[in-house]
Amino acid sequence: MKQYLIWDLPIRLFHWLLVCTLLALWYTSENGLIENHIKCGYFALSLIVFRIVWGVVGTRHAKFTAFFPTPSRLKKFLIDKREPPGHNPLGALMIILMLVLIGLQATSGLFIDDDVFSSGPYYGVLSSELEKIMNTIHHNGFDFILIASAIHIAAIAYYRVVKKRDLIKPMLTGKKPDNDVNEKDGIAHSKIITFIVAATIVGFFIYWLVVLNAPVIEEFYY
Template identity: 35%
Template sequence: MKVMKKVWDPAVRFFHWSQVALLAGLWYTGTEGLMEWHQLLAYTLAAVLLARICWGFYGSQSARFSQFAANPLKAIRYLRQPEPVMGHNPASSYMIFALLLLVLLQFVSGLMTTDHIFTDGPLVRYVSSDMVSLATRWHKLGIDILLIAVLVHIVAAIWHSWRHHNVIMGMLHGKLSAPDELKVPAPKTGWSFFGLVLLFCLAFYWWQGADLIRILSY
C-alpha cells in the first residue's frame, strides 16, 4: 500500500518556484532594457541561491547535496531503468548542479558586465577591460544556455511525473507517494534558510541598495 509522505521541505520548494519567477523576470527585464529592475531581481535571486547552497550542506536530508549527488554510472543506470526515488534521482542531480552553476555564473558575470552606455556592473571598475569583455559576452550567451537547461529540466520533470512520481505536484505540496513501510526522514521547517535569504538580501542592500534606490527613484 502506498501513501503520500512529506519529502520536500519549504526551503527547497520556495527556492524552486522563486527561481522560476525570478529567472522569468530577469529574462524580461534584460530583454526590455529595464536594467535597474534587472539588477534588483539579480540580487534577490543571488540571495536565494546562496541560501540554497548553504541549505544543501545542513538542511533536510532530501535537500543535502551529499544525499542526491551520484556518480555518472548511477545516473546512466537510472536513465536506462528509472525507478521512483524519495528525493532527487541520480540523473536529476546533475541537472540541479548545472542549473545552480549556470545561475551563479550569470550573477557573477553580470557584476562585471557593461553595456557601454548607461549601465556598468559594480565590479567593472575593479577588473581589466578583457575581463569585462569576456564577462559581457558570457552574460549574453549564458542566459540562452540557462534557458535551454531550464527547458530540458521541465521536459524531464513532465516525463518523470507521467512515468513515475508526480514531482511537479510534489514541489508544490512537498509530498511523494511511497510504500507505507518505507521510512522517510521528516523534512526540516526551513526557518534558518529563510533567515539566510533575508541576511543575504540585507548584505546586498548594504552593498548596492542605496545606488539602486537612487536610480529607481528617478
C-alpha cells in the same frame, strides 16, 4: 493513500521563486528595464547562494550529500532504474548545472555595463580582457539557461506521460505518495528556524556584496 513530506518549504520556495525570477530577468532584459533587471539579478544571486547554503544545513533530501551524482550513484540508478525519494542522479546533474549557469550569469552581471544607462557594482575593477569575458558570459549565458530549462521541462513531461509520475505536485505540496516513497523517507519538518537564519545571513551578505563593499570607481572627464 498516505503522503510523506519529502521537499521542505525552503526548497519549494527556492524552486518557484527561481522560476519567477528567471522570467522576470528575461522580461526586463527584452524590454530595456535595466534597473529592474539588475535588482532581479541580485535576487537571483541571493537564491543561488541560499541554495548552496541550504545544501549544507538543510533537510535530508535538500543536502548535497544526499543526491550529489557520484559515479557509483549514476551507475546504480542507470542499472536498477529505482527512483530515490529525493533527486535522482540525473536530476542532480541538472540541479548542479542550473546552479552553475545561473550563478555565472548573475555574477558576471556584477562586472559589466550596458554602455547606456547602468553598470554593475564591480564594473571597472577588472582588466579589459576579463571584462570582455564577463560580457561574453552574460550576453550568451541565458541561452544555455533556456536550453537547460527546456531539458528540465521535457524531463518533467517524460515522467508524467511515460512513467506516470507527477513531479510538479510534490514541488507544490512537498509530499509524495506512499507508492513512491516509504515512511522512513519522509522528513519531520522544514527546519523553519534554520531557514530564517540562513536566509537572513544570505540577505545581509548580498547587501554587503553589492552595496556596502562595492568599490567607488573614480571617473575623470577631460
